[in-house]
Every structure is written in C-alpha cells, then in structure tokens.
Amino acid sequence: MRTGKTTAHRYREYIRDISVIFVMLLPLAVCQAILLLIIRLLGVGEYGYISSFFKQLLDVFHSFYPIALCIATAYHFSYKKGIASVGTVIYTLVMYYLISMASIDMKKGIFIPDDALMAIFSGGVTVYYCTLFPLRELHPLRLDFATNLLWNTLNFFCFIILSLLVSLAFHSTGEYLTSWSLSEFVNPMSFGGSLIYEFSRGAMWSIGINAHQLMSFLKDSLDSNTIENIAAWKGGYANISIINSMFYYIYAGIGGAGNTLSLLLVILLLAKDKKHMAFALMALPLAFFNINELILFGLPVIFNPIMIIPFILVPLLSITIAYEVIEIGMVPAATHITDWILPPLLNAYIASEGSISAVVLQVLLIMMGMVVYAPFYMKYIGVMTASDGKPVIQPIMEKVTFVEMLEEIQHEAQESMCRVEARNLIHKMMNEGEFTMMYQPQFDMANNHFCAEALVRYRDVDGKLHPPTFINAFLKVGAIEQLDSIVLDCVLEDMSKMSLHADDRVSINISTETFSSPTFLDMLQDKIKGWGVDPRNIEIEITEEAILEHEYQVHKNIDTLHQIGITVAMDDFGSGYASFPHLLQYPFDKVKFDRSLLLETETKKGRHLYQLLSQISSLGQCKIVAEGVETEQQKEFVHSCGITSIQGFYFQRPVFFAEIKRLIEARRNEEKR
Template structure:
C-alpha cells in the first residue's frame, strides 16, 4: 500500500508537471493552428501569396516549438528544484542541439531541432546534472570568481563528455529504428498492416513524435498507391481499394489524430471539471477542422498514461468498424483523398462518393469513440479533480515565473552591475583609508579586575572620517566575509600584543557564518596565534545565532576544537530572532550574550518576566551570561537583580580606539559612569 501511494504521488506530480509545461506553450500551439487554418482558407479563395506567407509563419512556429519546450522545461524543473535556471538553460540548449543536428533531427524548413521528445529529455538530463552537482551563476565581482570559474569549466567539460556519449547513443537508437522499419515492412493497404500502421502512429503521437515523419516512406507509398488506385478505378481498370489515404484521413483522424472529436464530445457531455469544459469549448472551432493540439496539450493527452490508452485504442477500433462496414457493402469505398482540414461529417460525405452512409458511419465511429474514451477520461478527471486545483495554482505560479524570466535576467544583470560597483568600492577601501578596530568593554559588576573587550571593526576614509560598519554588507554581497574576518583577526591580534593580557583580559572577535563553517578556520587561528605569540586563553570567538543553522556538523566540530585549545566560544545576539533553547543544548557554548532588544520595554511586566526567565538559562546550560546594550542605571540594576554579573553597553562605554581602551582600563571605576566619545 505504501509503495502504491508513492507511485501514485509520482504519477500525479508527473502529469501535473507535464501539463504545466505544455500549458505554458499553448499560446504558441494555438497561434500555429490558427495560422495554418487561415492559410488554407486563403488558398481556397486564391490568395496564394498571402497563404504562403502564413504557411511560412506556421513552419516557423513549428520550428521553434521544440526549442521553446526545451528551454521552458529546463527553466521549470530548475526553479522547482531550487537550482538557478541561468545555469541549467544553456546546458539543456547545448545538449538538445548537439544531439539533434548530427542525427538530422531538424526541420526541413528552418534547420532547427524539431523533436519534442529529445527536447524534453535534454531538459531533464541537464537539470539532473545541475541538481546533482549544484553550480551558482558566475559573478565577476566575487573574490573567489576564478575558483568558481574553474569549477564551471570542469563541470561543463564533464557535461560535454556526457553529451558526446548521448549523441552516439541517439545515433545507435536511430540506426536500430531504421533497421526495425526495414524489417517491419508496414503495408497500410492490408488489414493487419493497417492496424500496425495506425497503432504506431498513435503511439508515437502520444509521446510527442510526429508519426508521419517517422513512417515517412510508408506514408509516401500509401499516398502514391492510393492515387494510382483511384486513377485506375476512374478509368474502369480496377475496383476501389477499401484501404487508402482517404480511408485514414476521413475516418481515423476526425478532430485530429486519435479521433479526438470523440474525446472533446466526451468532455462536454460528462465532465464536471470547469477547466476541462472551458478547454473543450475553446478547442471546438479548431477540432472541427481536425486541429487538436489544444486538447492534446491542454488536458494533456500527450505523456498522460491514462489518456494514451484510448488515444491509441479508438483509431484501432474505428479502423475495424469502418473496414467492416465498407467490406460488407454498407458504405461506399473511399473514392478521393479529402483535404485533411475538411470538417468531420462533410469529409465522410465527400469521401464516400457523396453518400450519406459515409456521414452515418462517421457518426457511429464518433459515438463508439465516446464510449471508449469515457471511462478513461472519467478516471483521469476524477483522480485529478483535486490535483487540477493544484495544477491551476501551479500554472499561475509558473506562468508568472515565466513571465518574469526576462525580468529575472535584467535583475540579475542589474545585480551584477551593482556588485561591480560594490567591488570597486571595496577595492578603494582596501587601497585607500584604513581599517581599524574599536573595543567596547564587558564589565564584571562583582569584580572590576576582570575585563573583557568586544572587538568591533571600523573604517577611516582618506579624509579621516570614521564610517560605521555598514560596509560589512558590501563584503557579504561579494562573498568575501572569510577574507574580511581574516583581516580582522590579524588587526585584533596585533592590538592584543599591547594589552595587559597577563591580568586575565580577553578580547572577543565576531566571526561570520561563512568563516565559522569553514573547516580550515581553526588551523588558521592556531597559526596566527602562534605568529603573534598570543595565548589561546586570551581570545574569545563570538558566533551570531543564525550562524549555527548553516552547517551543524562543521560548526559543532569547530566549536569543540576551539574550546579544546582554550578559546572561549560565545553565542552572540541571543534572543534577536534566530536561536532557540535547543541550540543551546545542542552546542556547548561557554558564554551567552543576551541581545539588546530584550531590554526594550522592561518597564512592562511581560518583558521583565521574559528577561528574568532567560537569565536562568545559565543554570541549565552552565554558560556565563552577558547583558548587552545596557544604557541606563535602571537597566544596569535590573540585569544585576536578574543575577547577571557581566554587562556591556553605552552606560559604561561606547566602542573606542585601542589607545582610549588602554587609558580607560586604567581609570575605570565600577559604579562611576565613564564614557569615552
């Protein structure tokens, strides 16, 4: 039962995804059908030049359809699986063209790849490759651009090798199919040969392959033999064959391949799905002229295991019924090759020597088709009634996503331009001006001999103006936080050489998510501590709450190694909206810094109770607590009443330069507010 439910879920998602992709291409399909229809109409009234122009546009639309299918499918799959479509789309296009061109799977009119099945497979394979080995779009402004570029090149080279294999495999499959055609020796002019011919046409059409192109030689021979037989019959030299081109066109393609006029009427008569009914009414004018793409791709029939069965079966049943009726003499043999766009019932009248029996036979065939289609359609519609809602929502989402595709590209380009500006700004900061550390003290209210400092990065421009740390966002956008953190480590360790570390003074450094998740950061810290001759016990690493969500395993290992070395590890900004108590239990922190926002509105009983509750976490975790953002005497007394001994905030001192921090250490007196601007 469990496996059955899994298979059912896969099936539902499969049909939904296929239908969404084809729905996105419906405007192109409808435009092609209308263009073709109008072109034939213009031909009838002798506007041949204008008709040829429309036929050219129709061929163009047919030519670009497989490429559009490939691009949209790859974009849809990439978006669904969280892979950047800007990476997947070029891969799928390369694979589609590489497989199609050498194997001559191209349009005669445009020279463009024209096989929808290859288009779908190319999109699927490309998405799988990019999902299995995720790549991000190249960003020249990133400091690790060269490294990322080499990854892209290596990945693409491997993909090209796979492409070569797939090209050879496709060639092999085509050769085998040609051999199969050679030995198959289909003869549509015989009963069993006609059944096999119709079965293969339906099966290929159900997976998006033009069966007439695949069986071109058989179709061409059928057309020529039919013309010769009609000419001989008209000359009185031979009887009319039961089977011929007109037989297949008039009775087995009513409403389009699969006798889909029966499916359309089945939907109108029995469906309770509003979307299906609307689709059927929209398709009705086209189906009456044997253009059925709207139904095939709208329901969809193509690639739908449920509807493929009647789609293939109805023409076979129709074949037997019509063949029997003509053979038994109930209906006149087909005496002409009717234009394929001739509406049903009219085509039956013309084809059977202007006989109403041909029309009646067509009505019977349509009714039989409705009977065959009905259980399969109702099963599909009933099973997907709830899914159709999801399809509608997903389609709208996908349509809006697709609609914004060029917008995404433009936005990406604007982002690259913006990052280029950021890169230039960061480069100027690195080459001009000065990065420097400021230090804000952490005071032990019960022991003024135990001082610690939090190191905070500042930048002084060439004019001597001190800038706040907003520039850190520039480094984040460039993906250069590890480089910035390493620079900060060197600046802090340089300053620590001038501090009285022997008295137990510690200095805390904030580490970014990118850095603490790097498995090499501990080795780097050990090397720099040795270089500056600083004991690990004098250093403290502060990790912001959101960092520990990045990579639990690496972060946990790094914390454990740092603590083993004697480096204190603190969680910063606790309570700011990211961390939770499970994180404190999962990671063995030495210190917890309560965020400044928790002190807001402590005059309210609720906020006061919350802070008092958080102050008790040290009893559970064994962590030392630090109250950040203490700015008033009332706040100082409150946190002290909560049992918190270590405080930090403007009430004691703003962040200050190294020289001011050294002077402050000599003059500070607990209980006297000393502020250094």
C-alpha cells in the same frame, strides 16, 4: 520531524512543472496551429503567394519551438533546484545539438534541431548533471577564480563526453527503430500495421514528439500508396484498401491526434471548474479543423500520465471498430482524397462520397471516445462519484487549469524580473561604492571580556549608508557565498588592526549556504592565515536553518572550527523551527535569544517562556546572549533570568571600525589602571 516527499506529491509536482513549461510556450504552439489553418485556407488560386509567405513564417515557428522548449525546460528546473540557470541552459543547448547531430546529415551545413523529446530530455539530464556537479561562480575579483575556472572547464569537458555517448546511443537506437518500422510488419495500410502505426504516433505525441515529422517516411509512403490504390480501384483492376490516408483522418484523428474532440466534449459536459469550461470553449473552434495543440499543451495531455492512456487507446479502438464495420459492408471505405484539416463529419461525408453511414459511424466513434475519456478526465481533476451518487473530491491530483498555469507563468515572470533587478543591484554594488562593517558590542556583566557582532553595510558613491536589505538580493540570485567572502575579508582586515586578548571575540554571521559548503573551512582558514588573525578571536554565528538542511556537514564543520579555536553561536534562537533538541545535539558555545522573544515579555506568558528558555539553554551548557535590549526594564528582566551577556541599543548602537577600536583601547587602558 522532516519527511521525504510522497509519490503522490512528486507526481503532482511533475505534472505542474511539465504544465508550466508547456504553457509558457503555448502561444508558439497556438500560433503554429493558426498559421497552418491560414495556409490551408489560402493555399489555392490567387492566394498562393500569401500562403507561401505564411508557410515560411510557420517554418520559423516550427524550427524555434523545440529550442525554446529546451531552454524553458533547463531554466525552469535549474531555477527550481537552485543551480546556475544561465550555465545550465548553455549546457542543455550543447547536449541538445550533440544528440540531434546523430540523425542529421552534417554535409547539409548548419541545422536547427526540431525534436521536442530530445529538447526535454536534454534539459532534464543537464539539470540532473549540474545538480551532481555544480557549476562554480566565476568572478575575476574572487581569490578562487582560477580554481573555479579550471573546475568548470573540466566539468564542461566531461559533460561533452557524456553528451557524445548519449548521442551515439540514440543514433544506434534510431537506426534500429527505422529499419524495424520499414518492415512489412508495420505496414500502415494493413490492420495490424495500422494499430502499431497509430500506437507509435500517439505514444510520440504524448511525450511531445511531432509524430508526423519523425514518421514522415511512413506517412509519405502511406499517401502515395493511397493515391495508387484509389487510381487502380477506379480503373477496375484492384480492390479498394479499407485503411488509407483518409481512414486515419476520418476515424483516428477526429479533432486531431488522439480523437481529442471527444475529450473537449467531455470537458464541456463534466467540468466542475468554470476555468476548464472556458478553456474547452477556447480550444473547440480549432478542434473543428483537427488542430489540437491547445488541448495537448494546455490541459495538458502531453506528459500527463493519466491522460496519455485514453489519448492512445481511443484511436486504437476507433480503428478497430471502423475497420470491422467497413469490412462487413455496413459503411463504405473512403475513396475520395481529402485534406486532413477538413472538419469532422464533413470529411467523412466527402471522403466516402456522400455516405451518411460514414458520418453516423464517425458520430458513434466520437461518443465512444467520450465514454473512454470521461473516467480518466474525472480522475485527472480529482472528482470521483461516491456510493450515494454525489461527487466528492479526492486528493489524487491538484487541479491544474489553463488559467492557473497562466497565473503561474505570471508569478514566475515577476520572480524573473526581481532576479534581474537583484543582479543589476549586485553588479552596481560590486563596481560602485564599497562594503563596510559596523560593530555592536555585547556587554557581559559577569566578566570584562570584549565581544562584538560584525554587521555589514554598504556605502554608495554619494556616501550614503544603506542597511543590509541588499542581502536579499544576494540570496535571490544565489550569490550569498560571494557576499560572505567579502564580509570575512572586511572583518578580518579590521580584526588585524584591533588589540584583542585571547578571550575577546568578534562575531561574524555566515549564511546557511556558505556554512554548509564543503569548501567553507578551507576558504576560512586561508583568509585567517592571509590576514594574520588569531582564530581564538573569531566567533561564527549561524541560524538553525543550516542545521535543518545540512545536518551532517554542519556538525562536521562545528567540530573542525572548535579544533582550530573558533567558537560557534546559534543566532536567532526562538524565532522558529524546533530549537530545543538542537541545543543538546550540537556543541554550540553560545546561544543568542532572538529579539522577538524579548518583545513578548510584556505578557506574563511571554515572561514565563523567556525564563523557561533560559533554563533549557543552561542545560545545554551554552552561554546565553539576550539580543534587542533597549530599556532598563528589559535589562533588569534578562538579568533576573540569569543572563549576564546583553546586546542592544540600551548599551550601544552599532558603530564603525574607528569607534569600536577606540572602545577597545579605552577598555585596555582601564584594565591597566
């Protein structure tokens, strides 16, 4: 019995998918952080020109990252959903640009969107859209090329309309939020405004938005007001503002946004996994310069429902505590302008002009942050404390470590290379050589009806015949329906040249994807009509996998095939799944026992199983075919089980069309005698 995914399972999948996407782009994020550090270190004196060069390089990385994130999101989820990846990526980029246009002055010319949230949103919406309205494959040699082209054109037009509507909605919402954020209520230099400002920044970072960019108008205002306030304070005609630019650097950005230095220290202290420990040690040097991309994207904190909570909460608590302590005079306010990249403790000492109490306050806030982060981190990795004080593992969350993510990426890279190789193979096969059919007869000892199974082969330009291992390539790239279409044309063309009676059958294997498609029956009937073949001579073979994945459509297709005179066989019976119920639930005309069952008959248990399956199949009123019969002993055994229809090397190996046609004609001549 198949059951749906649980909420916990979907959550684990969600975390893993988001982690994989961000870790794929982690080198870009780390490079941005390193470049920024270099720029800050070299941004003075004679190094100004070199710093400017690195600044240009940083701008390139910064502009490319959201687009790369958009492509990675679309590709990852489209591959996972089994839909056309290239088409989905194109759709995603179109939506991303259209949505981003709402906030860009088009008079400035060509622009590159730089919103990470819109990148992920575009990828997710596009994959969902393409799942509901799949893109159809365009191949000039296919009969349905014109129809598919028209469908894809209309599909794309509708998608453009959807994107424009979403863009309009975002534009209206953005204008409202901007006007609201510019109000005095969100003044970042007031206590209430600072909490709203910091909460907004944390919330944006937690879903992948660069808060410094999106709220740059507030940040610029905060910096200029800070400079004016300090100048006025030094001139003796204004009080120093407790909350200013340095206040945020010192107390709300310790180790980067979210005070993530506390989180790194928690990992170093509590991690049970050496991989997590190594990851924290890698991120710690950058965190000393308040650069935390490695921990944000690598753990990840971004898009992680568990870690988002302390990521937002810790800075808010730090602001509240620091504000109260400074207001009562225990710690002086920051009165010296410092750069945000200055390391923790040192920045508190310099900004407060040598106050040790400011350094102590920062240390206490780091410790408070560790207390808050600890239980969330423990929950994230699934380690909880039992009543006896011993750690126990709870199935709350699969461990997702940095190294595991890298291994996942390596696996996906290998899969991607396999798909590329499969596409190249298919392209070569479609343009060189030819597909040809071989036929293996089924011998029925009870009557003289002819039946043969069609088996596809490929002959290259050198005349070498290749076994059907290439089918895996078509499956891997989602082109199996195209191969089925080719096979149907090849078989029906051969059948149009055969002298078949009404009771004779040629059996054609159809994949799960093709048989469960709503367009399969129309395509099949068009081909039958085009080749002028009697439907009564056709038998369609499907595997049980089609039933498990598409029950309603399979049952409907079987009924329709019966109405037009085509018989249906279950192939590979006994090779897996839960075959028995399906024999009674579905009106199969024939059941083909998998060869693996016959190989097991060398044991007493295997023989009993084969006999039992024969009896069960007869209850379903299905004709039974024993596949893989290669010896006299096997033939005698299946005959003793009441099975009269046999297929295997013992009687006949697969032969080409000319030979199967000769066998049919010989049988017809023998009947006339």
